[in-house]
């Protein structure tokens with residue numbers, strides 16, 4: 171799965187906040203149809219790396235390219251239009267709107283625009299994909315937590331991303347929901363989507379990722395299959411040294 175063409179590359183990507191180097195000279199590639207796990211202890215720079223990729227933050231140094239074209243100078247909206255879409259740690263939906271309306275709104279940010287009946291049909295297909303088509307007319311405020319996460323995922327999928335960034339999408343789920351969540355992401359993976367997954371749930375990392383990049387204090391400390399990196403002494407040390415691990 172790691173031999174396809176490169177979709178996304180980071181070269182020397184660095185982000186400084188004053189004296190703190192949150193992301194330090196990161197290099198990695200993501201190939202087509204690959205699920206890449208970005209893991210590491212709390213505060214190691216994973217979310218900042220996602221923010222650099224999605225354009226929410228600009229790198230202090232280095233380049234991020236999508237299919238060989240540098241994108242790191244573009245606005246977040248332009249990067250989204252080129253096909254990089256993300257979920258957020260805290261779900262960002264409009265609670266007064268219906269499930270369908272929220273998902274339709276996502277389609278507008280994508281690189282292919284749809285309107286009217288076509289947009290509805292597309293949003294319904296995305297809802298079916300995440301198992302929520304029967305709740306299309308419910309208000310988001312009525313949903314359970316995992317269902318709000320499903321809506322968020324459907325909203326992001328509606329933009330037909332070339333690269334999907336999942337920022338701790340499984341966080342906060344109870345054990346039953348977690349199983350459902352992992353099954354859902356497996357389905358996306360089996361469809362051949364290209365995904366970067368920031369995740370603390372190691373079972374999810376093991377069962378979903380083709381490859382992992384491990385960060386510690388802003389640096390890449392390991393890269394390889396989940397088995398390889400999770401048995402790497404430096405990775406184990408980085409996690410054990412973290413109070414929250």
Ligand SMILES: Nc1ncnc2c1ncn2[C@@H]1O[C@H](COP(=O)(O)OP(=O)(O)OP(=O)(O)O)[C@@H](O)[C@H]1O
Pocket residue numbers: 187190192210211212213214215216217218219
């Ligand atoms: N906007 C900001 N301004 C200043 N410092 C920041 C900012 N965003 C993040 N940081 C710092 O950068 C470092 C990396 O944070 P980041 O959120 O990327 O880590 P993380 O690996 O995603 O952590 P977690 O697993 O807890 O979400 C931390 O020390 C954090 O305090």
